[in-house]
Amino acid sequence: MEQTAIKALEKKYPTNKYLNYFDSGLRNSIAHYTFFWEPGGKIRLCSEIFDKNPNEISLVELMKEIYELNVLTEGFFIMLRDKYGLPDIKLEELER
Secondary structure, three states: OOOOHHHHHHHHOOOOHHHHHHOOHHHHHHHOOOEEEEOOOEEEEOOOOOOOOOEEEEHHHHHHHHHHHHHHHHHHHHHHHHHHOOOOOOHHHHOO
């Protein structure tokens, strides 16, 4: 079996939160649209489109996870910006 780059990095840096973010169920479910809302306020996060045993989380848990992923993503951008001298992204530029 061929090892992916992300798996190799996770093996070398197992406690790196940013690398763990890439393989989190929440990120994968949202990125691949394999999640759904159930009556009663539970959110199901599927590992694939035909997942028979999806993970269940509450809306509060979902919002906490989204906030943490946002912080990690912003932190990664800031590190790249500082390392490569990239310009800041202004809110007005995102609204176009």
